[in-house]
Amino acid sequence: xxxxxxxxxxxxxxxxxxxxxxxxxxxxxxxxxxxxxxxxxxxxxxxxxxxxxxxxxxxxxxxxxxxxxxxxxxxxxxxxxxxxxxxxxxxxxxxxxxxxxxxxxxxxxxxxxxxxxxxxxxxxxxxxxxxxxxxxxxxxxxxxxxxxxxxxxxxxxxxxxxxxxxxxxxxxxxxxxxxxxxxxxxxxxxxxxxxxxxxxxxxxxxxxxxxxxxxxxxxxxxxxxxxxxxxxxxxxxxxxxxxxxxxxxxxxxxxxxxxxxxxxxxxxxxxxxxxxxxxxxxxxxxxxxxxxxxxxxxxxxxxxxxxxxxxxxxxxxxxxxxxxxxxxxxxxxxxxxxxxxxxxxxxxxxxxxxxxxxxxxxxxxxxxxxxxxxxxxxxxxxxxxxxxxxxxxxxxxxxxxxxxxxxxxxxxxxxxxxxxxxxxxxxxxxxxxxxxxxxxxxxxxxxxxxxxxxxxxxxxxxxxxxxxxxxxxxxxxxxxxxxxxxxxxxxxxxxxxxxxxxxxxxxxxxxxxxxxxxxxxxxxxxxxxxxxxxxxxxxxxxxxxxxxxxxxxxxxxxxxxxxxxxxxxxxxxxxxxxxxxxxxxxx
Numbered sequence: 077x078x079x080x081x082x083x084x085x086x087x088x089x090x091x092x093x094x095x096x097x098x099x100x101x102x103x104x105x106x107x108x109x110x111x112x113x114x115x116x117x118x119x120x121x122x123x124x125x126x127x128x129x130x131x132x133x134x135x136x137x138x139x140x141x142x143x144x145x146x147x148x149x150x151x152x153x154x155x156x157x158x159x160x161x162x163x164x165x166x167x168x169x170x171x172x173x174x175x176x177x178x179x180x181x182x183x184x185x186x187x188x189x190x191x192x193x194x195x196x197x198x199x200x201x202x203x204x205x206x207x208x209x210x211x212x213x214x215x216x217x218x219x220x221x222x223x224x225x226x227x228x229x230x231x232x233x234x235x236x237x238x239x240x241x242x243x244x245x246x247x248x249x250x251x252x253x254x255x256x257x258x259x260x261x262x263x264x265x266x267x268x269x270x271x272x273x274x275x276x277x278x279x280x281x282x283x284x285x286x287x288x289x290x291x292x293x294x295x296x297x298x299x300x301x302x303x304x305x306x307x308x309x310x311x312x313x314x315x316x317x318x319x320x321x322x323x324x325x326x327x328x329x330x331x332x333x334x335x336x337x338x339x340x341x342x343x344x345x346x347x348x349x350x351x352x353x354x355x356x357x358x359x360x361x362x363x364x365x366x367x368x369x370x371x372x373x374x375x376x377x378x379x380x381x382x383x384x385x386x387x388x389x390x391x392x393x394x395x396x397x398x399x400x401x402x403x404x405x406x407x408x409x410x411x412x413x414x415x416x417x418x419x420x421x422x423x424x425x426x427x428x429x430x431x432x433x434x435x436x437x438x439x440x441x442x443x444x445x446x447x448x449x450x451x452x453x454x455x456x457x458x459x460x461x462x463x464x465x466x467x468x469x470x471x472x473x474x475x476x477x478x479x480x481x482x483x484x485x486x487x488x489x490x491x492x493x494x495x496x497x498x499x500x501x502x503x504x505x506x507x508x509x510x511x512x513x514x515x516x517x518x519x520x521x522x523x524x525x526x527x528x529x530x531x532x533x534x535x536x537x538x539x540x541x542x543x544x545x546x547x548x549x550x551x552x553x554x555x556x557x558x559x560x561x562x563x564x565x566x567x568x569x570x571x572x573x574x575x576x577x578x579x580x581x582x583x584x585x586x587x588x589x590x591x592x593x594x595x596x597x598x599x600x601x602x603x604x605x606x607x608x609x610x611x612x613x614x615x616x617x618x619x620x621x622x623x624x625x626x627x628x629x630x631x632x633x634x635x636x637x638x639x640x641x642x643x644x645x646x647x648x649x650x651x652x653x654x655x656x657x658x659x660x661x662x663x
Contacts, residue, residue, distance in 0.1 A: 147172065148172060148178060150168050150171065150172060151177075151178055151180075153180060153181055153182050153184075153185060154167075154168060154171045154172070154177065154178075154180075154185065155168070156182065157171075157182055157185045157186075157189075157302055157305075158171070158298075160301050160302060160305040161297070161298040161301040161302060162294075162297055162298070162301060162534070162535075163294040163295075163297060163298055166291060166294050166295070166298065167189075167298045167302075170192055170295065170298075171185065171188065171189075171192075174188055174191075174192055176188065182306070183306070185302065186241060186302050186303055186306050187238065187241055187242050189298060189299040189302045189303070190234060190237050190238045190241055190259070190299045190303070191238055192295060192299075193234055193262070193292075193295045193296045193298075193299045194231065194234040194235060194238055196291070196292055196295055197227060197230045197231055197234060197262070197292055197296075198231050200227060200288045200289060200292060201224065201227040201228060201231060203288055204220075204223065204224060204227065204285065204288055205224075207220065207281055207284055207285065208220075210280065210281055212279075212281050213276075213277065213279075213422070214421075214422040214423065215275075215276050215277065215422040215423065215424070216276045216277065216279065216281050216282060218272070218276075218422070218423040218424045218427045219269075219272035219273045219275070219276045219282075219285075219424050220273075220281060220285065221427070222268065222269060222272045222424050222426045222427060223269040223272065223273065223285060223289070226265035226266070226268055226269045227265070227269070228396070229261070229262075229265050229396055229434060229462070230261075230262040230265045230266065230296075232396060233258035233259070233261050233262045233265075234258070234259075234262055234296075236254070236255075236258050237254075237255045237258045237259055237262075237299075237303075240254055240255050241255055241303065252307050253538070255303060256300070256303065256304065256307075256536075256538045257464065257485055257486055257506065257538060258464075258485075259296060259299055259300040259303060260300065260484070260504075260506075260534075260536075260537040260538050260539055261462070261464075261484040261485045262296050263293060263296045263297055263300060263533065263534055263537060264483065264484045264504045264531075264533075264537070264539070265484065266289065266292050266293040266296060267293060267504070267531070267533050267570075268426055268483070269289065270286075270289060270293070272424040272425075272426060273285055273286060273289075275424065293533075297534050297536070300534065300536045300537065301534075301536050304536045338377070338379070338402065338404075338441075339439075339441060339467075339469055343381055343404050343405070343406055343442065346379060346381065346404060347379075348379045348380065348381035348404065349370075349378050349379050349380065350366045350369060350370070350378075350379075350380045350381070351380075351381045351383065352365075352366050352380065352381065352382045352383065352387075353382075353383040353385065354383075354385040354386075354387070355383075355385075358383065362387070362389055363380075363382060363387055363389055363392055363413065364389050364391075364392060366380045366382075367380075367392070367393070367394055367398060367401075370398050370401055371398075372397040372398060372399075373397060373399055374398075374399055374400045374401070375400070376400065377400050377402055377437075377439075378400055378401050378402065379402050379404060380401060380402070380403050380404070381404045381405075382403060382404070382405050382406075382411050382413075382443065383405075383406060383411065384405075384406040384407075384410040384411055385411065385412070386412045386414060387411075387412065387413050387414065388413075388414050388415055388416075388430075389415075390415075392413065392415075392430065392431045392432070393429075393431070393432040393433070393434070394432070394433040394434065394435045394438055394463070395434060395435060396434045396435055396436075397435065398435040399435045399436045399437050400435075400436070400437040400438075401433075401435060401437070401438055401439070402438075402439040402440070402441070403439070403440045403441070403443060404440075404441050404442060404443075405440075405441065405442040405443035405444075406442060407442045407470075408442065408443075408444050408470065408471065408472040408493065409444055409472065410442075410444075411442065411443045411444065412443075412444040412446060413430055413431045413443060413444070413445050413446070414430055414444075414445075414446040414447070414448060415429075415430030415431075415446070415447055415448070415458075416447065416448045416449045416456070417429075417430070417447070417449065417456065418447070418449035418453035418454060418455060418456035419453070419454050419455045419456070420449070420453045420454065425455040425457060425478060425481075426457075426460070426481075426483075428447070428449075428455060428456050428457045428478075429447075429457040429458070429459065429460035429481060430445060430446060430447050430457070430458050430459070431445050431458070431459055431460070432459075432460040432461070432462075433460075433461050433462070433463045433466065434461075434462040434463050435463055436463055436464045436465055436466075436485075437463070437464075437465050437466070438461065438463035438466045438467075439466065439467045439468075439469070440467075440468050440469070440471055441469045441470055441471070442469075442470050442471065443471050443472075444471065444472040444473075444474060445458045445459040445471060445472070445473050445474070446458050446472075446473075446474040446475065447474070447475040447476075447479065448475075449475075449476070450476060451476040451477065451497055451498075451517075451519050451520045451523070452520060453476075454477050455477050455478040456475055456476065456477060456478060457475065457478050457479065457480075457481045458473050458474055458475040458479045458480065459471075459473045459479070459480055459481065460481035460483055461481070461482060461483060461487055461505070462483040462484045462485060462505075463485060463487075464485035464486055465485075465486055466485070466486070466487045466488070467487075467488050467489075467490070468487070468488070468489045468490070468492055469489075469490050469491060469492070470490070470491045470492065471489075471492045471493075472492065472493045472494075472495070473492060473493070473494045473495065474493075474495045474496075475495065475496050475500060476496055476497045476498070476500070476517065476519070477496065477497055477498040477499060477500065478496070478498070478499055478500060478502055479494060479495060479496035479500040479501070480494055480496070480500060480501045480502070480503075481502060481503050482501065482502070482503035482504075482505040482507045482541065483503045483504065483505060484503070484504055484505050484539075485505055485506070486505065486506050486507075486644045487505045487506070487507040487508075487644070488507070488508055488510070488640065488644065489507070489508070489509040489510065489512055490510050490511055490512070491511050491512065492509070492512045492513075493512065493513045493515065494509075494512060494513070494514050494515065495515045495517055495551070496515075496516070496517060496527075497516070497517050497518070497519035497520075497523065497525050498519060498523060498524075498525065498526055499526050499528070499529035499567070499569070500526075500527065501514070501527060501528045501529075501541060502528065502529040502530065502531065502569065503530070503531065503541075504530065504531045504532055504533070504537065504539045504570075505539060505541075506538055506539045506540060506643060506644045507540075507541055507542065507644065508542045508544055508638070508639070508640050508643060508644055509541070509542070509543050509544065509546055510544045510545055510546070510640065510658065511545050511546065512543075512546045512547075513546070513547050513549055514527060514543070514546055514547065514548050514549065515549050515550070515551050516548070516549070516550050516551065516554055516563045516585055517551045517553060517554060518551065518553040518554045518556075518557055518561065519561060523561065524561065524562045524563075524564060524592060525554075525561055525562065525563040525564065525585075526563075526564045526565075526566060526567050526592055527548070527563070527564065527565055527566055528541050528543075528565065528566030528567075528575045529566065529567055529568075529569040529573075530566065530568070530569060530570075530573045530574055530575045531569035531570040531573065532570055532571075532572040532573055532574050533570040533571060533572060534572060535572050535602075537572070539574065540574035540575060540576070540604070540638070540643070541566075541574070541575045541576075542575075542576050542578065542638040542639070542643055542644075543575070543576070543577045543578065543580055544578045544579060544580065544638070544639065544640075544658070544661075545578070545579050545580060545658065546577075546580045546581070547580065547581040547583075548565075548580060548581065548582045548583055548585075548586060548612075548614065549583050549585075550563070550583055550585040554585060555585070559585075562587045562592075563585045563586055563587055564586075564587055564589070564590065564591055564592040565577060565586065565590050565591055565605075565607075566591055566592070566605065567591065567592040567593065567594045568593075568594045568598065568599035568600070568603045568605075569594060570599070571598075571599045571602050571603075572599070572602055572603065572604070573599055573603040573604070573605070574603065574604040574605075575604075575605055575606075576604075576605070576606040576607070576608065576629070576635075576638045577606070577607050577608070577610050578608045578609070578610070578635055578638060578639075578661065579608065579609050579610065579611075579661065579662070580610045580611075580615075581610070581611055581612040581615070582610055582611070582612040582613070582614035582615040583612060583613060583614050584612075584613035584614050585614065586614025586615070587614075588616065588618075588619035588620070589619060589620060589621050590607070590617070590620040590621060590626075591605055591620070591621050591623070591626060599625070600623040600624060600625060601623070601624040601625055602625060603623070603625035603626075604625055604627075605623070605625060605626045605627070606626070606627050606628075606629045606634075606635075606638075607620075607628055607629060608628075608629035608630075608634075608635040609629075609635075632661060635661060636660060636661055639658070639659065639660050639661055640658065640659050640660075641659035641660055
């Protein structure tokens with residue numbers, strides 16, 4: 077298969093420039109501060125792990141322990157729990173090495189498993205800082221920085237998961253969905269980190285990081301499998317079960333009544349906390365200054381109004397500590413956040429985003445996010461979202477390859493316009509796009525257009541892309557090509573890729589086969605690709621692929637698994653008073 081996909085061929089890349097010593101090495105003050113923060117974080121992680129281990133170890137012994145120097149055999153509980161995982165040998169050995177496991181019940185082992193993952197990820201983060209002062213090329217530095225950020229995210233997610241899993245409310249459906257989302261996201265983080273390193277050139281830094289990351293993804297995968305199976309036994313399927321009838325137009329529970337109104341009010345009528353304008357008649361002239369001024373861990377909605385203008389700023393990111401931020405613009409094409417970074421600039425795909433957000437509760441309205449790098453520059457992200465409970469409303473996301481990176485956690489897009497060529501909606505979030513226009517653009521010669529590239533790596537992750545009541549359209553430049561380019565609904569980036577199209581219009585640019593292979597027979601029997609009651613000239617299913625993992629969905633019950641109510645938010649919805657969107661298949 078011709079190489080037009082995720083990676084820029086090495087032969088096309090220019091020789092990679094070496095950074096100066098000053099660029100490669102952070103300041104001593106910055107390094108000292110980072111080290112201190114990580115030492116404190118690691119101490120807290122170890123303390124958390126020890127507390128759970130002691131609580132279990134101090135219980136009356138059930139005869140499963142051993143005082144001899146011979147390595148003990150796994151208990152029935154360990155064998156039973158580990159039989160549910162993908163990496164069973166690692167599961168057994170890691171339990172045997174953890175204090176208290178030999179006297180632990182099945183329920184205890186759920187907590188211990190998350191605890192072990194937290195401890196190992198925290199240790200990898202802490203020890204990785206020792207590499208920070210080594211000289212690195214720009215591509216390796218980019219991958220290394222990505223890994224530090226993603227490991228920090230994972231520590232937070234695993235700590236949240238542990239707190240909930242050991243709490244008295246852990247059996248509630250909302251809490252179950254939270255833990256599964258955070259464990260799924262942590263696993264995605266490890267995957268993104270290792271992907272970035274694999275694309276970097278060989279060397280000491282890459283080797284050292286790969287050693288520190290050893291078994292991390294497998295440990296988190298085991299935690300997810302153990303937690304999922306435990307909840308399946310007690311509560312039924314925690315992802316798709318929802319017996320309450322939800323109809324009509326609804327908003328997520330985490331949005332207050334006033335916040336719902338904010339999604340509809342004219343920008344001029346909203347009392348913003350910060351106003352950004354390029355003309356100087358505002359709180360700040362740049363978006364970066366506004367983000368820096370926003371509070372950390374905000375307990376209320378913090379509003380940043382970005383007036384009309386074209387904003388191109390480097391490394392624009394709402395970090396994980398900047399929660400509940402809402403960005404409001406003056407409309408698509410009026411407030412434009414843009415950039416031109418691509419993998420051709422010797423950075424990872426993760427690092428190319430013109431704008432990124434990982435702070436929970438992120439919302440954006442009436443803004444265009446753009447990456448103008450062009451198709452010849454390959455991967456170039458316009459918008460990357462890894463924020464839980466994020467809502468993107470009436471926005472445009474414009475790029476070519478990899479325009480919209482729905483990286484992780486729970487996301488919702490409504491009335492957005494999304495433009496691209498290759499894999500231009502990709503990632504491993506649990507995401508629903510509803511009432512959006514999805515525009516295929518003319519790619520480079522001999523390229524095929526693929527709308528989605530979903531990278532669910534583990535069968536227990538509660539992730540996937542659901543495209544509901546959208547329109548798949550061709551841009552004029554593609555129409556003018558007179559069918560010279562094939563357009564496909566998606567291709568499987570990872571083994572358990574999951575994407576569905578529900579009740580959507582498909583133009584005649586969609587290839588009759590519908591879907592494209594990634595690499596021969598890879599993932600064709602493990603993916604989940606579905607189509608349900610779509611319409612339009614490209615929606616006919618008679619000539620679709622015959623893969624084991626593809627299905628034409630005929631059951632409304634099966635299709636409803638991928639709706640807003642059941643796929644991304646479960647039973648956490650309340651009747652709406654603001655922007656209309658569907659909780660179920662139809663209103």
